[in-house]
Amino acid sequence: MVFNVASKQERNLPPNQKPIKKLLRWGIDHPGITSENPKISLDTYRLIIDGEVEKPLTFNWTEFLTLPKTLSISDFHCVEGWSVLDCDWEGVHIKEIEHIVKPRAVAQAVTFTCADNYTTSLYREELAPADVLLAYKLNGEALEEGYGFPLRLIAPHKYAYKSALWIERLTFTRNKELGFWEQRGYSDSADVWKDDRFRR
Secondary structure, eight states, X not given: OEEXXXXXXXXXXXXXXXXXXSOOOTXXXXXXXXXXXXXXXXXXXXXXXXXXXXXXXXXXXXXXXXSOXXXXXXXEEOTTSEEEEEEEEEEXXXXXXXXXXXXXXXXXXXXXXXXXXXXXXXXXXXXXXXXXXXEEEETTEEOOGGGTTTOEEEOTTBOGGGSOSSEEXXXXXXXXXXXXXXXXXXXXXXXXXXXXXXXX
């Protein structure tokens, strides 16, 4: 088990962000969001790892929970301009999955596909920081449906549209693919410290 706390410098608010007390739940607390969240059963849940890897595999939920876990405290930044400080996440670091599936040398990025068909993609080096997790707990509790139950990505140095909810597949790719919001004008870098919200 590894415990990571972001540095004081990293935990300052990025440009044009304001703190709020609690994460907003997708489809519940977000005004104007009317889509229903996917209903996922842990009995039938599967996480598929495929693409440019030597050993593609599929985890059921029990198998996924046997992977080494990481605890990480980090801040969460939404492109809408709000941030929540000191979120306590528990989950699995991407390196634990890479150790098993053995990405090929040509694999530059990972595309995340979700139960609602949402996608986003990050370079493997963007997934390398210790506070980037496939998270299944927030503040000691299993994720609520509106927080991405049962599994979501947490990438604290990116705006939250990169922290995909309800993840069902990781595909290692030769080239970085534009995801749902990136195809619709949002920045692909999503760098919170550069205030990089929209594609220029």
